[in-house]
Amino acid sequence: MYLHILKRDLKRKKTMNCIILLFVILSAMFLSSSVNNILSVMGGVDRFLDLSGMKDYWTLMGEPDSGTPFGDLLSQNDKIKSYVREDVLTCTNEMIRKNGTVLSGIGGTAVLVSADRMCIRSFDEDNQPITAVEPGKIRLSAYVADKNNLKKGDRITVEMGGETLTLTFEGICKEAVIGREMVDCPRFILNPEDYDRFYRNDGIRSTFRHGIYLIETDDTNAVNDMISSIGGCRVNVPRSTLKLTYLFEIYAAAIVMALSIFLIVIAFVMLAFTIRFTVSEEFREIGIMKAIGLKNRSIRGLYLVKYLAISVAGSAIGFFAGIPFGKLLLRSVSRNMVLENDHPVLIGILCCAGVVLLILLFCWCCTGRIKKLTPIDAVRSGQTGERFGRKSLLHLGKSRIGANGFLAINDTVSSPKQTALLTIVFTLCTLLVMILSILGETLASDKLMNLVSVTKSDVYLENNSELLYIQNGNKTLRQAEEEIEQKLAENGMPGTVYAECCYNTITELNGKVSNGRFAYCCDTGTQDYFYNKGTAPQNANEVALASITAEECGAKIGDTVNITVCGEKKPFIVTAIFDSMQNLGRCGRFHESVGLPDREMMFTMAFQINFDDHPNDAVINSRVEKLREIFNTEKVFNKADYVDDCTKMSGVTGSAKNLTLIVTLMIIAMMSVLLERSFIAKEKSEIALMKAMGFKNSAVIGIHVLRFLIIAAVSVVIALLLSMPVTALIMDPTFASLGAVSGSDYAFNKTEAFLILPAVILASVVLSVFCTALSMKQIKAADTANIE
Amino acid sequence: MNQNVILETKDLCKTYIVNKRQNNVLRNVSFKIEEGEMVAVMGPSGSGKSTLLYTVSGMDKMTAGQVTFCGKDMGSQKDSTLAEMRLNDMGFIFQQMYMMKNLSVLDNIILPAVKSGKIKESRKETVSRARELMKKLGISEIADNDINEVSGGQLQRACICRSMMNRPQMIFADEPTGALNRTSSGEVMDELIRLNEEGTTIMLVTHDAKVAARCTRVLYIVDGNIKGEYNMNKELPLRDRERGLNNWLLEMGW
Secondary structure, eight states, rough: OHHHHHHHHHHHTTTHHHHHHHHHHHHHHHHHHHHHHHHHHHHHHHHHHHTHHHHHEEEEEEEOSOOOOOOHHHHHTTTTEEEEEEEEEHHHGGGGETTTEEEOOOOOOOOEEEEGGGGSBBTTTTTOOOOOOOOEEEEHHHHHHHHOOOOOOOOEEEEEEEEEEEEEEEEEESSSOOOTTTOOOOOOOOOHHHHHHTTTTTHHHHHHHEEEEEEEEEEHHHHHHHHHOOOEEEEEEEEEHHTTHHHHHHHHHHHHHHHHHHHHHHHHHHHHHHHHHHHHHHHHHHHHHTTTOOHHHHHHHHHHHHEEEEHHHHHHHHHHHHHHHHHHHHHHOOOOSOOOOSSSSHHHHHHHHHHHHHHHHHHHHHHGGGGGOOTHHHHHTTOOSSSOOOOOSSSSSGGOOOOHHHHHHHHHHHHHHHHHHHHHHHHHHHHHHHHHHHHHHHTTTTTTTGGGTTOOEEEOOOOOOHHHHHHSSOOHHHHHHHHHHHHHHTTTOOOEEEEEEEEEEEEEEEEEEEEEEEEEEETTGGSSSOEEEEEOSSSTTEEEEEEEHHTTTTOOOTTTEEEEETTEEEEEEEEEEOOOOGGGGGGEEEOOTOOOOOOOHHHHHHHHHHHHHTHHHHHHHHHHHHHHHHTTTTEEEEEHHHHHHHHHHHHHHHHHHHHHHHHHHHHHHHHHHHHHHHHHHHHHHHHHHHHHEEEEHHHHHHHHHHHHHHHHHHHHHHHHHHHHHHHHHHHHHHHHTOOOOTTTOOOOOHHIIIIIIIHHHHHHHEEEEEHHHGGGGGGGGGGGGTOO | OOOEEEEEEEEEEEEEEETTEEEEEEEEEEEEETTTOOEEEEEEETTHHHHHHHTTTTTOOOSEEHHHHEEEEESSOOHHHHHHHHHHHHEEOOSSOOTTTTSHHHHHHHHHHHHHHOSSOHHHHHHHHHHHHHHTOOGGGGSSSSSSGGGGHHHHHHHHHHHHTTSSEEEEEEEEETTTHHHHHHHHHHHHHHHHTTOOOOEOOOOOOOHHSSSSSEEEEEEEEEEEEEEEOTEEEEEEEHHHHHHHHHTTTT
């Protein structure tokens, strides 16, 4: 009997049941894949670091053949437990080319290593350890391969100190230590024979030979002190800082997770609504079941069995669909990581079981109303005769709106629960897409210029070969700047050039230490920069600290901190605190008169160019292209692109936004279909009555579409109003972890926010409701008398 | 009585197919209704009375035959034209007092007029016309009530008001007194007769001989065929008309 009723129910309400099943599949799919992914990513960073052989600290030291190797110093220091050294050659982006074009994506130093001398364990595309590379072939960090669209078989030329080698791209390599885009130190793995072609050359070895040290210690400050005292360090990263570079992967995964949670919430809200709706619309059947003597428990059991069947079937499909979907998401989160968790199948099954349990719980709660229904409901068609609450809030007689418009508005305001549910869901959907739009726009704009601690210029040129000349003492910074100015003048776009110089520092106050990179610029004034608190440094012994640096060493404005820079410890008065994402928030700014030697600088931020003729944005963009040709590098940017190059977040946000938009539109469409179907079922008699009165099919369909359109439009307006504060609420902590403690100024694309996104969302609603509403054509005017 | 034919059917057939089984509900039904007539359709349950009413009014499609309303062939009209005809030229009253749940009684009554725009008037004038109609039918006090706050009789009279708002040529009523008690039933019939006396043609389906006796003509339908037709002698007192009709119905096998 039970099975018979269940079978009839499933068949009779095929569309509704199919939609519920789809929601269950989506919920199970998203839940299982997202939980698996989050566990993989969160625990995965430490696991990946361990797999790669990362210890507590790593540093890239310049080690020409002469001088005391850094390893000897480490061995003599009792605070260093152990270390391993990897012998590498470094080069700049200009030394590595594909078909004559410089490889893009290499901002800092590229590291060449022999496959048989690797201490940092690297992995291939299938997460298998790389133990060898065939002669004539090369593997390199995934992000560089992606940026240059490298495919297996592409030819890459490495030119160093007169030696040239053309190698075939074999595939990517993944490792956790240096191959991070934010570390900006991509890895190139060569066959030992090919590597030795360079390494045996004394000239190359003396200039480009470096050592990567993986150091095990409980006192990273001791390593910092050593590095500061000897100089020659190119990159130094403690494990804790390295973990921060995975923030974007975690951030991307968090977007996926937030999307999943949101979808699960929507799915469950819809399920709850559907179950409630099913129960309230089946008063007649429930009444008859009660009249023939079925107990509440039995009737409730019938619904529980139905939803158990749907949820088990949906969860099973969702579980299997979640496996490839999860992998797809994970791939989008990071191609650079070896990410796995130990029990993906078990977690997937548990998540799907959770979905089933939650649905049953909802069903149990929603079917509680069965107790209130009596056999009389079957006779009275659900009317109790005791309800005198006013339903009509608006009055057609007093309104100036036409009949169709009035009915749509009146239905909307007369069903507050239904309207509120739809408004909440549409608002959430729209808000999610809006937030990602704002975020994408912010990251692609120059709004974060303050956070990368540079002044606004027309163009930013990154030129590492100039840096090498300066570091080697072959020229001064000013000479390098003058050369660029001369080239600009020769090419008909005269301008002034200056650069921020960055130095490794150790800031200390009352025993608390913070390692960082402090900047200063001879050609700008400290007052040209933004400070959250205090005033710009006025003298050589004054300094502005980034919020995180100040927090790490407990410094406040007015304190005197000791800063070790270029091997010398000096006292500085803290005059200002500012937010910065530079060096993950561990930085500061000296006064322009501090007078630090050019040779000792770690790097320049970029050569900043201000054209004499003050061109507009279009001219600047055309000059950017021209400058790329002149300086033979891709690393020439306008303001917005430079910020994006520094933060490297817009790509993540862009793909997350597209994914979110697709999923959101899918949800909006499915939900609109589900609700419209339920409204048609519920209002069949009114639809027939309208037709009997002379309403055309188009008018009845129009009223239903208009109802959804009104709610969707209101939701879009609410979402627009909430988008900025909610974005700040959600994103400020993320920016804070990158240094922007006081939050960020967000950009807003008016066309996208006011036109494109609302249009897409409204179109999705209108289209799905319209297609569903077409089924109303089947309802005849004569059905007025036949409907129960 | 005006001799113009307002509704005419020729060999009207209506067939339902349920579970691949053919059910011929109307079989070659032919009749005429002239302007100003009030025709009752009677017959046993399942004989096709309501189907006849819905088919001739264009609410349901015919399977074969011809229906002409106000000179227009209903079978050749588009759905949208039929909808316009229902809105402007026809009025409907159902056994159950179907109304839009989210509207007040007054709003339900003015809805067809607002939708149609057939009568050129302001919204205020529409409302005042509706209130006058309600006053005539004795339900002016329920104008602003919700539909679940009034009695069945009042609601049915509101349905009559609604059906009258666009000044239709003809009213179709499907057992308009079927769900009412005797008092309410009498009141509703009084209103319909008053409308008919004012010139509105009415076709109504009923099981009640008392109701049918107040009409001008009765069509008796059995198994989808019109078995007989009874013309009421209006000059006789109601009781005599009723008695005559009952005798005829007995002859028909009622």
